[in-house]
Amino acid sequence: MVAQQPGLDDVFHALAHPARREMLRQLSRGERNLTELAEPLDMSFPAASKHVRVLERARLVRRRVEGRSHICRIEGEPMAKAVEWMEAFRRIWEPNFARLDALLDELKQEPETGDR
Amino acid sequence: MSMSGTFHVEPRGDLEIFITRRFDASRKLVWDAMTKPELIRRWLYAPEGWEMTVCEGSVEVGGTFKWAWNGPDGEPALEITGVNKEVVVPERLVHTEVMKMWGPGLPPEGMELGELLATLVLSENDGRTTMSMTLAFASKEARDGALASGMAEGMSAGYLTLDAMLEGSSGR
Numbered sequence: 001m002v003a004q005q006p007g008l009d010d011v012f013h014a015l016a017h018p019a020r021r022e023m024l025r026q027l028s029r030g031e032r033n034l035t036e037l038a039e040p041l042d043m044s045f046p047a048a049s050k051h052v053r054v055l056e057r058a059r060l061v062r063r064r065v066e067g068r069s070h071i072c073r074i075e076g077e078p079m080a081k082a083v084e085w086m087e088a089f090r091r092i093w094e095p096n097f098a099r100l101d102a103l104l105d106e107l108k109q110e111p112e113t114g115d116r
Numbered sequence: 117m118s119m120s121g122t123f124h125v126e127p128r129g130d131l132e133i134f135i136t137r138r139f140d141a142s143r144k145l146v147w148d149a150m151t152k153p154e155l156i157r158r159w160l161y162a163p164e165g166w167e168m169t170v171c172e173g174s175v176e177v178g179g180t181f182k183w184a185w186n187g188p189d190g191e192p193a194l195e196i197t198g199v200n201k202e203v204v205v206p207e208r209l210v211h212t213e214v215m216k217m218w219g220p221g222l223p224p225e226g227m228e229l230g231e232l233l234a235t236l237v238l239s240e241n242d243g244r245t246t247m248s249m250t251l252a253f254a255s256k257e258a259r260d261g262a263l264a265s266g267m268a269e270g271m272s273a274g275y276l277t278l279d280a281m282l283e284g285s286s287g288r
Contacts, residue, residue, distance in 0.1 A: 104141035
């Protein structure tokens with residue numbers, strides 16, 4: 001039942017957890033093994049592995065096993081897709097909010113109108 | 117960085133998007149600007165270059181609203197309609213939203229995106245107002261539809277950085 005393409009829902013689900021965002025932050029600086037990812041989060045190996053599995057499902061991270069080491073690396077594309085989405089959202093809305101700022105400044109100068 | 121410019125967008129759970137923005141004005145003014153049609157049309161242009169052609173509605177429970185825009189080519193591009201579910205002046209507004217879009221690659225009668233529930237909360241502190249908005253999509257299809265419309269805006273991936281987004285969404 002698992003879709004071939006990771007949906008944006010997988011990506012958002014993966015990004016919704018602070019521990020997984022921290023892992024991605026680490027991985028954005030280069031490859032890390034699971035122990036290195038688990039350590040700053042004060043997490044057990046199995047717990048970290050579980051989070052990495054969620055990141056893998058969203059195709060945000062790829063893991064390979066070398067000997068005893070599980071080495072993780074970040075995958076750019078789904079991440080870029082999610083980032084683009086949020087950036088697009090911000091790009092559309094921010095000019096509106098900037099105009100709203102200006103309107104609010106104007107309204108502050110006006111005396112209270114009599115309406116309820 | 118100016119406090120009034122702080123604008124965060126982040127995913128929350130699987131189907132929700134959470135937005136916050138601070139405004140340098142009282143809650144009453146922000147509420148008016150966001151709910152009175154004659155004020156809404158002075159700032160809510162959707163993307164730059166679009167023209168708002170319809171802006172009407174009444175802010176009461178069960179009241180409906182309709183906003184519509186023409187694109188830069190002068191043709192209908194976007195329509196948002198909805199029904200108010202909860203109204204607590206001047207702090208909380210919950211309404212449904214259905215978006216309909218027209219454009220290249222879309223059917224001539226337009227394409228309707230699934231319904232979402234928008235919850236607006238205004239809180240005031242020291243004369244400043246923090247707006248938070250939760251957009252809860254009814255289905256993954258609806259959210260992916262919103263994704264498609266966002267992507268269609270033709271953003272360039274060039275200036276986006278992973279770090280910026282992660283900083284923006286770490287919310288702690």
